[in-house]
Amino acid sequence: MLTTQRKSLILDILRRDGQVIAKRVAEDLALSEDTIRRDLREMAADGLLNRVHGGAMPIAPDLPNFSARRSVLSDAKQRLGARAVQMVKAGQMIFLDGGTTTAEIARYLPRDIAFTVATHSPTIAAELEHHPTADIILTGGRLYKHSMVATGAAAMAAISQLRPDIFFLGVTAAHPVHGLSTGDFEEAAIKRHIARCAAETYVLLTEEKFDLVSPCAVLGIADVAGLIVSAGVPEERLAPYRALNAAILEA
Template structure:
């Protein structure tokens, strides 16, 4: 079997199962694990999958630009946003990141809820601008035109002076072994500080982000207190997170 054919089969299996093991591919393709490892490295360098120890996992299918993500999977984000409201109480300081799922949580915030919202997201700030009982603290910095948010040293420094009650983290990718990862370096650094500073961290994730990975580590999966998804908590793909001690909603 020629290399191009092997690599097409590797991509096909990653797309179907979201992950592959070197040992399984070696048997399937009748080549050595070293050959498979080289194939996976080439495909990873091309951005077609994520090479990890012992195999590969898929990238997140979520678009990078905010405008593309804004209208992506809206109904499932609404399910997540409604579930998230149980974690918001009057008097809390609530941190919203720049993800579109976090924006959905802010959009669904009941008008009677009295909170202080902290965010680096222009869309979140705009949504809460008209909320009658939400005080809004917007963290300024360099404009990230892809994420419609601020990033950089000023944002990280400002977050370092906060201790929010809860953080809603819209994520790109999550894997129980490889953690929460992102596609953008500076955005990932901001999210990392949010996780470090918040007392209770909630990841917002549709099912298709589960078991995927990107280049920049935000935190280990065990750093999360809860994961809110669009599925039932007992879904098979979520059981490993329950076993890791993370609340699944």
């Protein structure tokens, strides 16, 4: 088997199983474990996977700070935001997570119906300063500056009093085996808590977030009502997520 074929197979295993165990792959392919370990080292150097003891895991995405992410304009994020607001109905309460993708939801929210927006992000609340029909609830707490969201016990207590109809969740990574994840433990806990309080949770995903794993788990794919994804993501990448009964809404 050619090196390129082995590496392609390793990536397929990683997407399917969420991990690669070098010994098992070597046995399945009737190759030496040293050969597979060499492949894994080379693939890690190329940024294709994260080398761990005994095998490999999906790579974790970089976590640039909020200001850096906000400065990057993205047509894909705008399309996701425009698709998400189509779900908003008069009289509803929606909860907007922090982040640059959910900020696009705030910018596209309808101005001809009344509804309530709850958020733990001061930057999201500021986006809605001049919105004519949205009632804004901003929860407090300890500010996690990287994502500009409130975390901790005070945020938990305030969010517990709310029952949003829809929670629009932002994450840094999605994987069919490891679920939805983000880079901070406290932020992940807040996201889970909001999802528990909300009737439905939808997560917005640009293509580069698929098949990655960040350090802190938020929810399983089956725990959300649906994924709002960029149009054009290949069906073979979406199929494992569809199999977990999450609705796929393309933007």
